[in-house]
Amino acid sequence: MRTETVRSGGGVILDVAVCGDDETPAVLFSNAVGMQNALAAGLGAQFRAHGLNLVTWELRGSPGTDGPGRVTLDDHTADALAVLDALGITRAHVAGWCTGASIGLFVAHALGERALSFTSVDGALLFTGSPGARLGNAVFDMCAKISADHGRAGFYHEAVRPRGNESAVLGLSDEELTRMVTRPYRQDVEALTRFAYGIHATNDYDPVAACARLRIPSLFVAREDDEMVSHLHTRRAAALVAGAELSVLPAGGHYALFTDPGGAAGRMAAFMHRAGRQAGTSVR
Template identity: 30%
Template sequence: MLVATGGVQTRDWWDDGFCARLVALGLRVVRYDPRDTGESTHWPPGAPGYTAVDLRDDALAVLDALGVPRGHLVGLSAGGGIAQELALAFPERVASLTLIATTAVDPRVGPLPRMSPDVGRALAGSPTPDSRDPTAAVDALVEAERLVAGPTAFDEARVRAIARRVVARSRDLAASANHHLVTDPGDGPDDLAALPGLPTLVVHGTADPLFPAEHGRALAAAIPGARLLEVVGMGHQLPPAASWDVVVDGVAGLVGMVAQSADA
């Protein structure tokens, strides 16, 4: 199972405990640092030398490097977009989709509500993490996560522990903002109705301030046969620990569907 994280995020944001639940299903879980994050290849801040399609193809390259012909994909936020695009462009490589706190890549889906102006202003005013001051960088990452988490679903101790790991491992925290600048040529397939029969779970929070709940509902409706799991109180974040049992049960259902299809 390949897990793709959100924009500007390292692989560390996939909580060890959550991944352990997936491993307990008998899955091999693979986390990776996207370009300009963690220990991956970096470009100068403000000058990314790649496109959104390159970010998509990087995920496929990870599967190739591991010799995985067909994998289960889990995508969080921007990682959910990458997972959708991979399924559309390379359907033979994708066994199932779990799409968390994301929105449809299909322009036919909508119109959908935008993030609240207050959240947008708060994010715009957030300090940029600076690798030269690790303590301040950790604080900045924690506060950025607090802004988008559900009001009752923010675990500061967990988030701070992950933020410390991110700062310790990252070659250049400022370069991660390049993700906001990458372009998408827009010439790939984007019709989600072309994915009938692909086992899909959409996990979305009722308190997501970036992609309000309507995004998750519309995404699930756009993919034939997709199941929607709404997590009450969850914001734009990895599902909180209290919901892991039900989320992992949903993933297990997808894995079971794929196994049954292979045995048929």
């Protein structure tokens, strides 16, 4: 995995990771708000083995990015396009995980014919204004309240900062993965405020309209035991997209894309290669 820096709107500097061969088809992967590029390293290696080049960037609102400051869904989308343009990528498959799936929807629309396909993995597709599962609902409620009154960030920082039991809460056994996904809560109040702004921006859209106007091959993946986002929202999204493929697995949890990247990469890669052939392209 190599790293790049890309300048986006307003002089924002983005940390970008490129996980494969520049001559192979590109997958623009929108990770969730708050996540580091390193989280996608295993997935990137799996994609590389399947002849795809995973490209990702750290979203505004993630630890280490510019801020604190308000951010919009348009900002997230503009950043994605800036990454592709800076790397000289003309067409790409678009994929997103969790809140990144909401961003990915708008990236795919903004790319138009440059988008070869769209994939949502465990997407926070907010048909009820929240992710629809226990933990995700709590996170979104916190971020909405901080965004409305940033003075509340101190209270929430004290309430949610890790105390050594987060692995059990999240259903994880990998200490390094736990450290990465809880980083937004382990830093200071300013970082939590930035994270809240970044998350809240992904709530500002109509998911029914966004899904219904997709006109490219689409794949929706979810897990029934996901405590962060509801698989029912994924099912609803897939039903709105003409010709969409749907894969709902019984188990694996919200972080399965990273705990077992090979399990999802093969299915996603096969779908993307089919979509690429349908579009008449297999190159950058």
